[in-house]
Amino acid sequence: MVSAKDTGEMVLLRLRILTLGMFLAMAFLVVALWRVQVLHGSRYEKNLDKQSIRRTRIPGARGRILDRHGVALAENRPSFCIAVYVEELRQPGRLSRTVNKVDSVLDRVSAVLGLPKEVTRDDIKNHVGKRRPMEFLAWKDVDHGILARFAESRVTFEGVGIYVEPVRTYPQGALAAHALGYVSRADPNKFDDESYHFYLPEMEGRDGLEKALNWALSGTAGGRLARVDAAGYRREDLGGIDPIPGQDVVLALDARIQKLAEASLGTNRGATVVLDPRNGDVLALASAPGYDPNTFSRSISERQWKQIRSDVRKTLLNRAVAGIYPPGSVFKPVVALTALENRCAAPSAGYNCSGAFQLGNVSFRCWKNSGHGELNMVGALEQSCNAFFCHLGVLCGNERIYHMAAAMGLGEKTGVEVAWEEPGILPNDAWKQRVYGDKWRLGDTCNIAIGQGMLAATPLQMAMVMAAIANGGRVYRPRLVLHPTAQSAQPVRSEQASYQAVLGKTQDGNLARDLHWSAETRGTLVKGLRGVVNADTGTGKRARLANLVVAGKTGTAEFGKKEEGRKHTWMAAFAPADNPTRVAVILIEEGESGGRTAAPRIRTLMAGIFGVSETREDTAPAPGRELD
């Protein structure tokens, strides 16, 4: 029999064991808590942030593009959007209820403001599904009237607000469109090294300077952090890093001259380039037909884009740097320079043009069938005698011409800062062997000597050549951008570039090489080119101005099938002739002739640039078939 006392002791013992067990269990819990909360607490904290923090990439404001006087050619304007803040309209339960709510609020806003809805239910569904913590832009870029109406009636719309979005804008419209290029939305996937959940649209340069200087114009992206709840709605903003705006770009371009240059092209297809021969600054870079880059800033439709891309007129082609044309007679001064500098011919050496140049049994016709008669180099330049230059070319030999032309920048990209530049073609024996597998023939030399054959150059290259002739042999690489230069590539924080400082620093230009032409050579060239405009027999006399001495060279280059007789017409000119400060090149595709098509435009352009009256020294042009 077990005694009561024994029982009591047994119970007490068992109670003690129980109490101890409970204590051990609780201690075990404390240890587990210690492990989770103290030892690994930071890990769980990170997990918490990982699942509840959403990072949004905010691009830096794109820098402006300014002309040399600070006129804005590209900038950003605020675009006002009516935005829905989804988290304020969230409905408990299924997502579709929130979608319905947003939809009905938009219907109401649409009715009150009289704005037709621009988004579909699918758009809303898509946004609520994928970009829930972000603003939903229901109407983009609304005008001020609607904005005012919205502000007045705002109290009645819950969860709807104004959201400002920067839009790239080109205040001068189509001006310098090809040089500036355009922007469109960057592919967010290219930022995939950064771990962002959402991306605000960032614009990226697609053409022209916008593309070439994208590195300077686009700022450094910042980020915005938001805490979302388990349902993915934004709960609070946690701040973030401010984006750094991109740099402003200062161009050598002069908006006033650019306007004149574009006007010079009229409705024709072609290009106009104006340079400062003292430093290679590109004061105007025009290409026609043009386009308004503003249309690209907003997303354009597929159809619109296809239409632009397939335009037979090649609207997007920047003819000034990417159009390559046979230079025709505009090339003749290069041959003259080759002859004079290599002493292949004296300035005074004469040649009798009979209307054709005979090479073996092939006859190269001069444009003047009756022949120019006895000519020296000055006269040959003035009248653009083909026979003279064929003769001169054969005298020099192609390799010499090739070296001179190459030294002046033909056959390679000028290095101007815009995209898609073409190098053109400067042929020689090696080139012909490589491309055609055929050796160089004297006939080829003859063709080159009059700027025809396989030779091809861009209007900018020809302007560069003419600038070197104007300044006496200093070859400058054309410069479109004054600031920032590739050397000063450190991003500058939002500080405005001081134009004067920039201009002062960059007065020298990019001198490629100084060819050290003799004074006699230069004198002969300038005399000839003055005569082109100012002599009565000159082919470019339609460019003559009363109060400004213009010098230059016309060109009429045949292309395509001979029987079609299609011609590209040129004139390259500089002024004032004795101390040149401006070089202008006009190319008109499929014109009549350099003298008739391009020269009058040079006259108007130069008159505009120098602000002189556009009257000619002698009123009526001399009769005759001066075609070249």
Add this chain to the structure above:
Amino acid sequence: MTTWLQNFKLLKRMNWLMTAALAALMTAGVLFIYSASYVSEDRVASARYLWQLAWIAAGAGLYVAFAVYDYRKLSQFAPWLYAAALALLALVLFTGVTVYGARRWLQVYGSLRIQPSEVAKFAILLLLARVLSRPESDHRKPAAFARLAAIVGLPFVLILKEPDLASALILAPVSGIMMFVGGVPMRYLLALAGAAAAGALLIVAVLFLPAKLGISPETQERIFRGMGLRDYHRARIVSFARPRDDPLGTGWTKLQSEIAIGSGGIWGKGWRNGRQNILGYLPRSVTPTDFIYAVLAEETGFAGCVAVIGVFAVLLVCGMYTAAVAQDKMGCLLCVGVTALVFSHAFINMAMTVGLLPIAGIPLPLMSYGGTFMVVTMAGLGIVQSVHIRSGRANLFEVV
């Protein structure tokens, strides 16, 4: 009338430390139920803390009533209460409110619901105390043990039928501890423990073997239902072992609970500042009830967690002390039973929140939102006070 008043004077002799401890736990409960639901747009949800206050008031009334009432007289009601509990358990199977596929609640009036399984815990406790307080020699007979097993087994099966596996399983430690103290021979207890282990094994086997054997899902489903099991039990066990397999599904609550607790750190984020809680990563449906400890852990950190464990320890020690000083075996067993009930719930709930045990629908006593269990717990603690008041402060085991 006089006796009633005299009885109320007895309240002065109650264990005030225990009263303070449970008051502290209930206060913390209300505070964190508020924290867990104040952000909810749902009016009913955000008013939960007020309901909890009402339940506390009801519980406090029962606490005092049971403390005043002589526990020795409870013995006579035990079989009736037990019968009533069985009736309710049977009733719930037919007319219970179905929530998430289980019938666990009985609609009483309006939105007032009671959970018969909680009532059953209390009834089993009373009846076990009554039966076990008979002379010890009785428990040595297999027939007596069989009767004890039947007392627990009958409601166990009924609760399993609801199905509410967790509530059924928690009967095992509570009754086991009472039998342990009540003098049931160790060989029976070990056999019972063995049977429990075998049962657990059987459950796991039923959950996983048919799938491994390639039995069709329909047949599996039938086997599960026959055993009172559901697919989610398997999922919970799988997610306990490998929560990352399905982080957005069944593993979600476990992972989020761990993140909530872990990110609380040492001092927590402050009351009403728990992000896991506010942002709803901890499912709103469970934060005020079974996961209230996770809310507290996030907002008060390790310090708050240990404090709560400390207060529970005080409560448990008070219960065990009262058991030790009880005037008779009935009182001792009642105290042990109530203490075991509180301990089992508290430990399993906290261990599950921390991720040591699979997720189970076990509330945290005195803190979790919920009326029935609050009332039952307070009634039980009232009985402990009744035993305490009537104890002789001597070692009363000699009086047995």
